[in-house]
Amino acid sequence: MKPALPILAALFLAATSLCAQEIVAGLSSSRAQVGEPVQLVVTIRGARGADVPQTLAVDGLRINLAGRSTQFEMRNFKMSSSLTYTYMIVPQFEGEFTIPSFGITIEGKTYPTQAMRLAVSGSAIAPQIPSLPQNASPLPPGTAGSPQNNGRPFFGELVLAKKSAYAGEVVPIELRFYFNTRISGQVSERPIFSGEGFTVQKFSNAVKRDQVIGGTNYSVFSFQSAITPVKSGTLEIPAASLEARLKIPGKAPQGLDDFFSNLPLPQGMFAEDQDVKVESGAQKLEVTALPKDGRPEDFSGAVGKFTMEASVSPRKAAAGEPVTLRVTVSGQGNFEGMGAPALSDDEGWRTYPPSDKFQSADAIGFTGEKTFEFAIVARQDQSRTPGARLSYFDPSTGKYATLIQAPLPVDARAGAAAPPAAPQQAAAPADTPPPASAPTPDITAMSGGTSSWSALFFRKGFLAANAAIALAWLAVVIVFSVRRFSASPAGRNLARKKLARQAFVRLAGADPEVFYDEVIRFLSLRLNAPGDHASLSERIESSSFPEEIKASLLRSVERHAESKFAAGRVAAPSADERSCVLATLKDLRHEK
């Protein structure tokens, strides 16, 4: 025990030598409803005591001191402390209020707090859970309806905004988990909560505040959400739980309890880590089915209290240009289950299923506005848009109501450019359009687009087909050109020359009996003359060949005549004779 004493003394001294004072004052919320309590928390760091006013006088607000707590913290062997004074503010009526600066006296010196603003609204537009019962609100300690701590270091509470509801109605809930401020630790981000017969919205982020219950300071973690009952009858809302790892204060070593209990020791001195699951209690909700009497034909499931307004853009549309009719439904209720408003007076319009977007004004999607965008294209020239109507069930009156939006002025020209509407949509009656979230399997019919990112010009099939056509055209051009050339004098001349060359080739290997026949054929082709001897002789005579060649050629013509007309009596040409004739004709192969 002896070695421990100097250490404890040093800690005690350190605790007394605190840092310079720092005062921070703030509101748990800058907005509230009439009657909804708000906390004003003043935190003073570096002081062990302070004089604060018990009440603050602000016209329209009731402000009373609710409690005080002290916290010690040791970090890197440096001790710090903070004092927390909690005031409860209960707004008396609507308005914008300023809580003026007030003085806090510490060791004879007065420090001012900063002024704060609080907006108090009626019950209709509160962004927080709007209708939580008063006994569930964070009330000052000792007030009737405060949660009963029964000395427990931590506990949970499930608060329903109402005890009875209609099927499909959104019921805000709040899960609150209380932890004695002497306990430190971490809590999980979201509570565990589910059940049968209702759907649950996503939970808001935890909001932490301090509350004094029965003279004990608690840190309260609250999570807001909403449930929507889906069937009638008594609904059992099971308990929710929150997992936490806490530093539970332990006991001092045996025999030293009295000594330590008299010292202002920092938190966590004898604490131990413990994983706990903090549970809220279960609740019951009486659920009534929506009445069948008075249900409008176009009722599509909206339950709550709503208003509706619409706008159109552009106000002037050229032929075939779509106009966007934007219908905004705002208020409180089950926006998720809300179908699109029905269009009326839309005979001259081509309409499409709307897109929708929800903008929540609170953390749980209970208050907000849902915008439906209808793309409409005029079938005939139009000066007014279609109207819109939305039927909903109002749980506060227990009756159905219908919101009606009158047509808006627009100047839209009719045009055939718009894509054809799907048959189902075209045939659908105006007052029963598909709900916004309904599947639109026939939407593909509205699009006549392609299934390729490549333009037709770059697709292989198109290129191949065009190349084939181009080749075919080229072939046609070639065929026709060749035919035309062949029929021309030049073509014929060319063909004759070719034949002459072929004849000369045959001449070299011709049999002796037909040698002169081939000679005459060659000469006829070469000189472009008929095959008879007279004509051929005339051509040779009139040609520009040298005289000796002319003589040789005429001799060959004679030899052919002899061989033809004196068959059997004329000897076949000798090898020398053939050589001589071929040598003469060889020079004539190519025309000049």
Add this chain to the structure above:
Amino acid sequence: MKNKLFLPLALMLAISFAADLRADPLAQARARYAEGEYAQAAKLFEQSLDSSPPQAAVFFELGRCLRQTGQDARAALSFRRALVLDPRFAPARAALVATNTDLGLPKPGKNWRNQVLERIPMDALSLSGSALFWGSVFAITLLVFLCPHGAKGWLALAILCLAGSSGALVLAGICDPRITDRNMALVLRIGGSSLLSSPAEQSEQIAALPDGSMVTLLLQRGKWYYGQLPDGRQGWLLTEGIVPVIPPT
């Protein structure tokens, strides 16, 4: 005997149909959308687009899902893609206008090219233009070779058709968004991007590009693009968060 065969056959068909429905991401996506599970539906629509040829309607539906989940810039990209595939898809055009309004971006401009796109399907124009072109070419060829001195009226008509079809093909070439928007891209980056005077992060900013802005990419150098804004200003921007309107194949 027939009845004995019919029952198992019908059962097999029903099972195979149900299995197909389960396996079809598009059907699943639409079912999820109907149930209000927009994030899940968007994933399934993307899966469907990954596994099958692109369809304007599916991109439109994907855009609607993304709008529901608050991803307006990605929704704008989907609507633009729907319009690239089908420029006459009026709901997609209206949705793009609304999305751009919500993003604080200018509406898509109205020019003669858009007017043409809204009225004439590009593939049909290319196909008919091509057919008429070749028809005219063949007609002229035959007339020239077979009737060189006659049928001047027919020849004039064929030449007129040739000129018309050539004009149609040129029009398709300069209007088809799959050609003209080939280098278009969108900024999909939380906080947007910046158009800089040189490819260095410390260089002077020419313009701030909010999420969903359009930019024409002119060239790429490393991690930088050189791009042009719709108002004609040119500069450098980081490749990160820049998504082409026409997905690279």
